[in-house]
Amino acid sequence: MRYVTITTWELTSGVNFDLTLETVRGKRLPALRELGADRVQVVRTSARTFAAVSEWPDKASRDAAAALIEQVRDKVRSEDHTKMTGEMSGEVVAATD
Numbered sequence: 001m002r003y004v005t006i007t008t009w010e011l012t013s014g015v016n017f018d019l020t021l022e023t024v025r026g027k028r029l030p031a032l033r034e035l036g037a038d039r040v041q042v043v044r045t046s047a048r049t050f051a052a053v054s055e056w057p058d059k060a061s062r063d064a065a066a067a068l069i070e071q072v073r074d075k076v077r078s079e080d081h082t083k084m085t086g087e088m089s090g091e092v093v094a095a096t097d
Contacts, residue, residue, distance in 0.1 A: 002092040003056040007073075008085045011048045015081045023080050024052075031072045035065040049085070059091065 011020055021042070029040045032054055039055040056062040062069075076082055 001058055002095070003059040003062050003089065004092055005054045005056070005062060005087065005089040007052045007054075007087045008045070009050050009052065009076070009082045010085050012081045012083070013048075015048075017044070017047065020080050020082065021050075024076075028052075028072060028076055028080075032069070035068050035072075036061045037065075055092075062089070 011017060024042055029042070032040045037054045037056055041053045043051045043053065045051055054062075056065075073084060077084065
């Protein structure tokens with residue numbers, strides 16, 4: 001069954017959102033794809049916040065990549081000047097696809 005994680009992030013004060021997004025697009029999203037995510041989307045939720053939505057083939061795939069995902073998150077925190085403010089995850093129980 002498909003599995004989704006949603007993480008929410010906040011930029012530290014004074015950080016340029018567009019520059020951060022360039023790094024996310026160029027480095028972070030490809031890294032998650034390499035770890036097995038089928039699809040990753042970033043949703044801007046305010047001037048300083050965004051959510052990352054990652055879709056995985058199943059929970060086992062996501063769990064197998066957990067340690068490496070944490071390494072990606074550490075880079076996001078230190079290099080992109082953001083902090084993770086929340087995380088939720090679960091199996092997809094209904095979809096339009």
